[in-house]
Amino acid sequence: MGTADIESLDHEGRGVAHVEGKAIFIEGALPGEEVTYTSFRRKPNFENARADAILKASSQRVDPKCLHFGVCGGCSMQHLDPVAQAAAKQRVLEDAFWHISRLKPESILPPIIGPAWGYRRRARLTVRKVEKKGGVLVGFHEKRSSFVAVMDSCAVLPAPISALLPPLKALVGALSIPDRLPQIEVSAGDTPTALVFRILESLTPADEEKVRAFADRHGVHIYLQTSGPDTATIFHPPDAPWPAYHLPDFGVSVRFQPTDFTQVNHDLNRVLVRRALGLLDVKAGELVADMFCGLGNFTLPLARSGARVVGVEGSAPLIARAKENAMLNGLAERIEYHVANLFVVTPEQLTGWGRFDKMLIDPPREGAIELVKSLGEDAPARIVYVSCSPATLARDAGVMVHEKGYRLVGAGIANMFPHTSHVESIALFERDQRDQ
Numbered sequence: 001m002g003t004a005d006i007e008s009l010d011h012e013g014r015g016v017a018h019v020e021g022k023a024i025f026i027e028g029a030l031p032g033e034e035v036t037y038t039s040f041r042r043k044p045n046f047e048n049a050r051a052d053a054i055l056k057a058s059s060q061r062v063d064p065k066c067l068h069f070g071v072c073g074g075c076s077m078q079h080l081d082p083v084a085q086a087a088a089k090q091r092v093l094e095d096a097f098w099h100i101s102r103l104k105p106e107s108i109l110p111p112i113i114g115p116a117w118g119y120r121r122r123a124r125l126t127v128r129k130v131e132k133k134g135g136v137l138v139g140f141h142e143k144r145s146s147f148v149a150v151m152d153s154c155a156v157l158p159a160p161i162s163a164l165l166p167p168l169k170a171l172v173g174a175l176s177i178p179d180r181l182p183q184i185e186v187s188a189g190d191t192p193t194a195l196v197f198r199i200l201e202s203l204t205p206a207d208e209e210k211v212r213a214f215a216d217r218h219g220v221h222i223y224l225q226t227s228g229p230d231t232a233t234i235f236h237p238p239d240a241p242w243p244a245y246h247l248p249d250f251g252v253s254v255r256f257q258p259t260d261f262t263q264v265n266h267d268l269n270r271v272l273v274r275r276a277l278g279l280l281d282v283k284a285g286e287l288v289a290d291m292f293c294g295l296g297n298f299t300l301p302l303a304r305s306g307a308r309v310v311g312v313e314g315s316a317p318l319i320a321r322a323k324e325n326a327m328l329n330g331l332a333e334r335i336e337y338h339v340a341n342l343f344v345v346t347p348e349q350l351t352g353w354g355r356f357d358k359m360l361i362d363p364p365r366e367g368a369i370e371l372v373k374s375l376g377e378d379a380p381a382r383i384v385y386v387s388c389s390p391a392t393l394a395r396d397a398g399v400m401v402h403e404k405g406y407r408l409v410g411a412g413i414a415n416m417f418p419h420t421s422h423v424e425s426i427a428l429f430e431r432d433q434r435d436q
Contacts, residue, residue, distance in 0.1 A: 001052065006033045009088045011096075011390070013076040013421035015051070026051050027143075028070070030058040030080055040144075060084040065117060066155040073143040075156065075419040082116040082418055089413045089423045096390035097411070101398030109412025109426065112275060114268040116418045120156045121188040121245075122264040125165075127172055129179045136173040138165055138184065156419060161186055161193060164218060168195075171214050175207045185225075187258035189243035190266070194258040196223040196232050212236045229259035230317065249274050250301035252329045260318065261294060265416045272386065272414050272426065273301055276360060279384045279410075279428045282307045286357040289380070291342055291371060296322040296335075298360050298386075303334040310353050311337045347374040356380045367392025372399045379404065383429040388416075390423050397427065406431045 004017035006029045015029025028051035029035045035055060041048040054061070064070070064078035077085050090111060097103040128137045128148045139151040154162045172178050177199065185196040203211065203224075215222045221240040225232040234240050242255045245266050250273070256262050263269040276298060282288060284306030290299045293311030295318060302309045303326070313319050316339045326332040338353060343366065350371070359380040361368050365388055383406070387393035400406040406429040416424035 001036060001038050003034065003036050003055070004029075006031050006035065009091075011092045011421060011423070013080075013088070014048075022046065024049055027076070028079060029054075030061055032056075032058045033061070067153065068139075068149055068151045071142055072140050072149040072151060072154075073145070074140040074154070076143075076421055078155075078419045082113070082415070085418060086111040086113055086413060086415045089415065089421075092423050093390045093393075093411060093413055093425050096394040097397060097408070100391060100394035101401070103394070103397055103401055103408050105408050105411040105427070107410040109275075109410045109428075111412055112268060112271050112414035112426075114265060114271065114415070114418075117155050118158045118162075119265045119267060119418065120154075121158065121186075121266050122262060123154075123157060123161075123186040125168075125184045125186060127178075127181050127184055129173075136169045136178055138168045138172065157186070158188065161188060164195075164220070167214065167218065171210060174210055176204050177201045177207070185258065187243055187256075187262070189245045189256070189262075191241065191243050192219055192221055194221045194223060194240075194243050196225050196258050197235075198225045200226075208235075223258055225259070232257065232259045245269075247273055247297075247301055250277075250304040252296075252300040252304055252325075252331075254295055254297060254300065254325055255328065256295050256321065260321065263297070263416065268414055268416050268424075269297070272416075272424070273298060275414075275426060276384050276386060277301055277305060279426070280358050280360060280382060282358065287354055289353065289356045289359040291359065291361045291368065292363045293322060293337070294318055294362075296325045298362060299335055300325060300329055300331060302360070303331040304329070307334070307358075309335045310356070311335060312340050312342060312353065313337070314339065314341045314343070342368065342371050345371050345374050347376050350374045351376065351378070357382075359383045360386070362386040363392075365389040365392065367396050369396055369399065372396045372404065375400070375404050379431070381431050385427045385429065387425050387427070388422070390425060393425060393427060397429070400429050404431070 006015035008016045014025040017024045023046040026037045026049045035051045036053045037049040039047040039049040060081045069078045126148050137148040139149045142149045180200040183198040187194045215236045222235045223232045224235045244255045246253045282305045288307040290311045293299045293313045299311040326335045409428040411427040414424040
């Protein structure tokens with residue numbers, strides 16, 4: 001146990017202090033605070049610790065809204081004012097650019113901030129039967145643990161979904177296979193919420209009747225998943241339509257399977273799409289690439305804006321659903337889709353898809369290093385890069401600026417996951433015509 005003055009926050013939302021020259025990363029501590037702490041992991045050059053008492057509190061400290069904060073591992077920053085959270089994430093992004101690639105954006109884009117509570121439309125809830133804790137548990141893992149937190153509500157889930165936690169516990173406990181149902185995936189669009197039950201054994205007829213009754217009572221759609229994500233199939237109601245979300249600024253609707261990747265924060269996604277297209281400044285008739293296009297989250301708005309769009313994605317099932325979304329929105333003639341592994345893309349492949357006026361890149365956490373390395377002399381003059389990892393964005397930006405002749409015109413964060421340390425960001429790159 002010790003006492004420390006907190007200097008800053010790290011990329012995981014922990015307070016950083018130095019005691020006798022050693023870095024201490026303290027959960028629950030904020031910059032400007034004096035705290036007592038207890039270390040739970042000691043290494044020669046650093047320690048991980050948790051705050052025991054706040055001797056001097058930060059003016060940005062707030063009372064956590066969730067009753068389970070500190071035990072549940074889903075959130076790490078509920079004790080920090082949401083506006084201050086966004087500022088801290090912006091510093092993480094800027095630090096990544098500088099320390100990884102020695103870059104500074106020419107301008108800092110205004111942060112994209114949305115509702116701080118009830119925003120999470122996607123979640124994987126772990127299910128465990130633990131008799132000594134009262135029976136079936138449904139929720140997130142405890143912090144730094146494989147145990148499931150005992151919880152009857154979640155403040156970052158929409159209120160109707162949070163309210164399902166107690167009845168879900170009761171339902172699973174009443175089934176014949178409570179210890180063979182390890183996960184329930186929540187997927188809520190703008191249509192009724194879908195719940196995907198991962199089952200390791202078949203339901204009995206009595207179980208099926210209970211699940212149907214639950215779905216009817218709570219107005220949800222139940223899917224059963226017996227193996228991988230592609231095995232998820234609708235159970236009740238049998239004629240339920242796919243979930244969908246809408247992007248009203250562009251008059252498009254995106255249908256998806258409950259196990260497909262979609263942004264968890266629909267409100268912020270709408271603003272992020274609007275920001276991305278504004279930065280691209282698409283003109284009618286331009287040829288625009290949407291790399292890692294998924295279901296068409298950016299492809300469809302780009303086409304609606306008058307562009308001709310080429311969407312590239314590594315998942316054939318996602319491309320199939322993207323094509324369906326293009327047809328449903330009357331945009332199929334403006335979009336060309338390709339299935340390709342963009343983690344191993346070559347300059348020849350990139351050239352074969354067309355000479356693009358502009359490009360949007362929205363990769364997973366691994367980033368798009370091979371894609372940016374493949375950019376040639378005829379590469380787009382303007383690229384917008386949407387990222388869920390500051391480190392890989394900074395790495396790829398280094399290649400684009402130092403090797404490909406682009407400028408990092410602007411960058412900023414989107415607080416897609418309030419109260420967590422996750423940093424979503426967007427960056428604009430431009431290259432002068434003389435460099436092409």
